[in-house]
Amino acid sequence: MASCFVATAQTTISGKVIDDNNQPIPGANITLKNSSSGTVTDFDGFFSLTVQESPPFAIEVSSVGFESSLTDITSQISDLIIVLKEGTELDEVVISASRTPERIFESPVSVERFGIKEIKSTPSVDFYGGLEDLKGVDVNTNSLTFKSVNTRGFATFANTRFVQLVDGMDNTAPALNFVLGNLLGMTELDVNSVELLPGASSALYGANAFNGILFMTSKNPFDHSGISAYFKGGITSQEAAGDNEFYDYGIRMAHKFSDKFAAKANFSYLRGTDWFASNRINVLNANTDRSDPNYDGLNVYGDEVSANIRGVGVALVNLGVLPAGAENLLPNQSVSRTGYDEQDLNEYRAESIKFDAAMHYRPFADDFEIIYNGKIGKGTTIYQGANRYSIRNFFLQQHKLEFKNNNFFIRGYLTDEDAGDSYDTRFTGININRKWKDDQAWFGQYAGAFVQATLAGQLPEQAHLLARQTADTGRLLPGTPEFEQVFNQVTSDPNLATGSKFQDETQLRHVDANYNFAHITKDFADIQVGGSFREYKLNSSGTIFTDFDGPIQYAEYGIYTQVQKKMMDDRLKLTGSVRYDKSELFDGNFSPRLSVGYTLGAERNHNIRASVQTGFRNPTTQDLYIGLNVGRAILVGSAEDNLDRDIRTFDVSGNGQNLIGSSSVAITGRDAYENSFSVNSVRNGIPEASDVAIVKPEKITAFELGYRSKISRFVIDLSGYYNQYKDFISTESVLVPLYGKVGDGTLSLLALQNDDVEVYQAYTNSDVDIKSFGGTIGVNTKILGDFDLGVNYTYSKQDFDKKKDPDFRAEFNTPEHKVKATFGHTDLFKNFGFNTSYRWSDSYLWEASFGDGDIPSFSVIDAQINYKIPKLKTTLKVGGTNLGGDEYFTAFGTGFIGSQYYIGLSINNL
Known part of the structure; x- marks a missing residue:
């Protein structure tokens, strides 16, 4: 009898990763070279890695903000010390620009990165707000929990030209056609990196990747395991709302069960009081106030209903209610019903509940991975579109199954939304009025009282006042049980003729795939191919879309390829890509992109780039199938x-x-x-x-030039762009x-x-040529030793001849000039750091369906200090936003943005 056995070699390496100042680097990645086996350092920089391999071999150590290190291992070792040299943001690796890992320094187009280091040091209350400090980025604040990110102009809260991907999933609410900020997005503890790609990107990412893409990537439980948590609490301070408490807490749990299986779960909860919107300017005549008989206040609802009072008199005379000739005592002017202030119709509760879980399986303990990811979110916020909407108990869920390795991925996901208890504040005001007294009765009483007052010898101003008091006698008053009863009836009724509730259960199904042949074709070029399929199922029961008789479905698909080649001692980098997309409602579109990058200098520390690309945007679900009366107008989609x-x-x-x-x-x-x-x-x-x-797809041709360099301690990144739009989609009244x-x-x-x-x-689309152009410049350096200083400037301008199409609204909504700066130190002294940021925005005109108005220039200062407690693996952070207290707003009709002050604890957050 003979027997044999095979023994698997196993080697354990442990040690510590530190920086040039002998400070530990938490969250550094340690991986076996050319393998997926790896681990990360703990809060104190320590690590332990066990691999199924005998020495000699090499391990690679990397961390955002530091140069990577390759260390040869010749034997099992337990006290290895690895020192990482501090790098710059140009050394950081991004994936979004070319769908393949590359240094920012060599990226063929502009790209911004917001990593774990920046997330931890941002003075904003949350990481999403910290994106405001990136160059070229506009963040419009709709509410406390809903901020809209945009680049290169044409911004609204329904930001259909900007895409947000969370672990590859489009985070757009399919019926609304835009992202609700981070209300239902990613928990702060699970964010691994954020990349922002400004400008057109349709060649790789398809329809609607038109003005920019935000990529958020979560932490893999194989690399980041353990339990971490955070808590933040503080106050919001606003003149209209006063001082109100808010709190935000979350927990992340991840565990690597073996080399084959790992899992994680995240939960976060935020609650506070939103910014009150209390602008009562008369949108019909800014020079008048509520004494105007036809007053229509911006943040006042119900007063949109008006009638020509003489016409009402004619009808009453015809009915015999008024004597013949009485109509001649009534002025030939419109009179509006008395409205309710927004704060009478909205409790201003801001809430966000997020939960997600993922299971990661590596059947062969290598780079091939199968991932199931489920996300659910529930939130309450305010959205401003054609009207102001109370998004209450809005629910969004996403479920994804993905197969991938280092060379390919294929993923499919479902997005399902439920409007919950959301309602339209404008129709809430209108229909509360009508529940109490219908329009015919109210205007009839107004006209009758006006005639009587006139016959009694009163002047028109007095007659109008008496007529309104008469018609409003017994009106429902906010805060009374009678008002609350009718309010609940209206906001639970989805028929906008009598109620204001949104009823929506729209779905989006999406599949996309990519294969990178670089490992096969590396001697020639890096070649990628990919494609996607998307299907919409609109289901609002006729409350948003014209789906009275059942859901509306339509689909679109796309395929693409990219070839990337380095030449001339890897100094010259050529990238070419092309994509074809087809919607079943429109003809297909080709989107090519060509970029050239060249690295100069003996130390390879200068890079210039140039690119030209086209993009397109399909009309949204609302552009096509909406059928909604919003009070001031009826919105109608133009699908045939x-x-x-x-x-x-x-x-x-x-x-x-x-x-x-x-x-x-x-x-x-x-x-x-x-x-x-x-x-x-x-x-x-x-x-x-x-x-x-009839509306058709919108197209763009985008040109960009850029330069990146590292000169001594200065990192410089500048770019300029010029965009030409064709068939620009917007609306005409x-x-x-x-x-x-x-x-x-x-x-x-x-x-x-x-x-x-x-x-x-x-x-519809505009026949007029619309162009936009601009540029950014950013400079980062260290001063006074190791103090971090960053300054950037953004210029944005549109070129549109209003005279050629006076009814067309471009809605550029972007300041011409913006300046931002950050100043801080991660280790001012042992375990203590701080960071500050400053933003200045030029004045600009806001154009949107809710209203047009000037946005004054504003300056904002945010700051935070932090203290690490290594023994408890805890960081204490205290900070505030808008410390100057000068309230401002970024869109016409929203609440003024006040100040936030907070204190937070972060535990074991690597």
Whole structure:
């Protein structure tokens, strides 16, 4: 009998990783060269790595902000000391620019990185807010928990030109078509890196990768195991809201069970009081206040409902309610109903609950990995679109299955949203009024009281005041049980004719794949191929979309390839890529990109780059299928099969009834495109037919030049861009007559004269050439020893001739000049550090469907100090934002942004 056995070699290496100042480096990666086996250092810089291999071999040690180190191992060792030299941000590795790892220094396009070091040192309350300090980045604050990131202009809160990917999953709410900031995103403890790619990126990432992409990558439990937690608490301070407490806490649990299986789970909870919006400017006449009979306040709702008071008098005379001739005592002007302030209709609760779990399986204990990732989020915030919306108990879930190794990935995920108890504040105000007293009764009482006051000899101003007091007698008052009862009825009713609730269960299904042939074709070039498939299922039960008779589904797909080649002693880097995308609703689009990078200098410390690329953006789900009355206008999507589904019935005036012999008419969405007046022509007194075409994909051609260098202790990064847009997607407001055909010469003009028109907001493209251009420059260095100093400047400008298309709204919404600076020290003295940031923004015009207005320039200072307690593996952090206390706002109609002061503890956060 013979027997044999095979023994597997096993080697353990342990030690410590430190920097040039003998300080430990927590969270450093230690990996076996050319293998996925690895570990990370603990809070004190210690590590222990066991590999199934006998010496000699090599281990690679790396950490963000430091130069990587390769160490040869010749025997088992337990006291290895590895010193990492401090590097610069140009040495950091990014993946987003080319879908393959490369140094920022050699990236073919502009890219920003926000890593673990920056997350820990940001003076902002959370890491997402810290993105404001990056050059070229705009962050518009919609609420305490909803911040919208944007680059290179054309920003709104419905930021459909900017994509956010969390572990490869598009974090867009599919019905809303935009990302709700980090409300339902990633917990701070699990963030491994954040990369931001400004500008067009359709060649690699497809439709809507148009103005930029934000990539957030989480920590792998194989590399980052253990339990970590944080807690933050403090106050928000605002003149309108006062001082209010907020708190934010989270926990991360991860464990590596073996070389084959690891898992993690994350949970976080935030709650506070949102910024109150209390701008009561009259949007119809900024020079008047609430004494104006036709007052329509910006953050006041219900007062959008108005009627021509003389027209009301004519109807009352015809009904015999008023005597003949009484209509002549009424002025020929519009009067609005009395509205409710936003704070009467919104509790301003800001809340975010996030949970995710992932299982990672490496069946062969190598780089091949199978990942299941599930994310659920529930939140309450405020969203400003065409109206102000209370997003209450909004729920979003994502489920992903991914197969990958160092050369490929294939992933599929589902995004499912539920609007929860969300409601429209404008229609809440409108329908609370109507529940109490319908419009016909209210305006009738107003007209009757005005006539009586006039006959009694009162002046028009006094007559209007008395008429409103009469019509408002018994009005529901905020805070009373009667008001609360009606408020609850309205906000739970999804029919906007009587309620204000959003009802939505829209889904998005997405599959994408990529294969990198670099390991096969490395002697020739790095070659990648990939593709994606996406399907939408719109399901709002007719409350947002025209899906009255069931869900609406449509799909789009794309394929791409990229070739990257280094030449001339690896100094010259050429990158070419092209992508083809097709939506079932539109013709296909090709998106090529070509970039050239060249490294100069004997020490290879200068790099210049140039790129040209095209991009495109498909119309969003709302551009295509929305059918929503938002009070000031009716939004109608322009998909061909949508135009005849949107059918609405409107009452006509007494004069109109005499003209057409009917008290009501039916209007379809098609009328907005084929039978409407240009708003601008009506304002100028020469009514003309609008020229609104069906929406189609938007295209961009983007040119960019850039330079990066390290000169002594200075790191310089500058870039400039020039964008040309074709078929730019936006909206145009048009006036649809309730009778007659535009151009008939008589009846449609009488409809205008009698105010028998409805405002529609149509989704279309501009024929006018729209261009934008700008640039950034950033300089980072160390001064006075080891103090970190960074300064950057951003210039942004659009080129659009308003005279050629006066009804078109470009909505650039970006300051021309921005300056930002950071100053700090990670170790001012033992275990103590600090960081400060300063931001200045130029004034600019905000254009959006909710309202247009000037945004004054503002300056903001944030600061934090921190103290490490190594024995407890804990960091104590105290800080504040907007320390100057000068309240500001970044969009017209939002609440003013006050100050936040916080204290936080972070435990075992590597």
